[in-house]
Amino acid sequence: MDIRKLDRAAVLETVRLLEESDPRDWDLPTPCADWTLRQLVSHMAGQHHGFAAAAAGNGADASVWQPGALGDEPLKSYRAAAEAVLDAFAPQSVLTREFALPEISDTITFPASVAIGFHFLDYVVHGWDLARALGTSPDLDDEITEAALVFALRVPDDERRLGPAAPFRPALLAPPRADTLELVLTTLGRSPGWSAPARP
Known part of the structure; x- marks a missing residue:
């Protein structure tokens, strides 16, 4: 499993x-x-820049993880952030590095494959968030959703999910005959049945 390939597909x-x-x-x-969608995408852009900085050895600086300023061209700003993190993950040498991820721990670093796995899982889930906000579904193949489930099942389901800034909520009961993406979502506390209110 090439985590960089999976991450790239989820981000794109x-x-x-x-x-x-x-x-x-x-x-x-x-x-x-x-x-809102803008606030979510701002967060996503900030995380892209943070992980790109971490890949370059600068992840311990908390300022690099701030939500991205999208400006008057939010799509262009988000695309640039996505390209930055994909470029940062692209060199083969990145897999030998340790990533500082202060939002997860300020005392330890993480092997690249683990850190990129965190990023991958985030963007599978955030891809679903975007899709549901827009009233559609993400186009993710079985390899992506099955790998995401492996990572999701490794996320501790404990008191850290209860804080206001927690990225995931306590796990939910999966619906009958849930597909793999739905299992990812419920494992991380999202309801697969969420839909946006009707547009005016």
């Missing part, structure tokens, strides 16, 4: 979804409580 799917959106969509609600 988020770009595709946003490229098919409408400028009026940026104020839509998302499955991330209290975040």
Whole structure:
């Protein structure tokens, strides 16, 4: 399993979804409580820049993890952030590095394959967030969703999911005959049945 290949596919799917959106969509609600589409994408852009900095050895600087300023061209800004992290992960040598990820731990670093796995899981889930906000579904193949489930099952389901800034919520009961992506979502506390309110 090449985690960089899987991560690239998940990230590019988020770009595709946003490229098919409408400028009026940026104020839509998302499955991330209290975040509009713009706020979610700002967070996603910031995480891309943070992981790119971590790949270069600069992840311990908390300022690199701030939400990205999308400006007047949010799609262009997000695409640039996505390209930055994919470029940062592209060299084969990145797999020998240790990543500082202060939002996860300020005392240890993480092997590249683990850190990129965190990023991959985030963008599978955030791709679903984007898709649901836009009233559609992400286009993710079985290899991606099955790998995401492996990573999701490794995320501790403990008190760390209860804080207001927790990226994931306590696990939910999966619906009958849930598919793999639905198992990823419920494992991380998202309801596969979430849908945006009807547009005016």
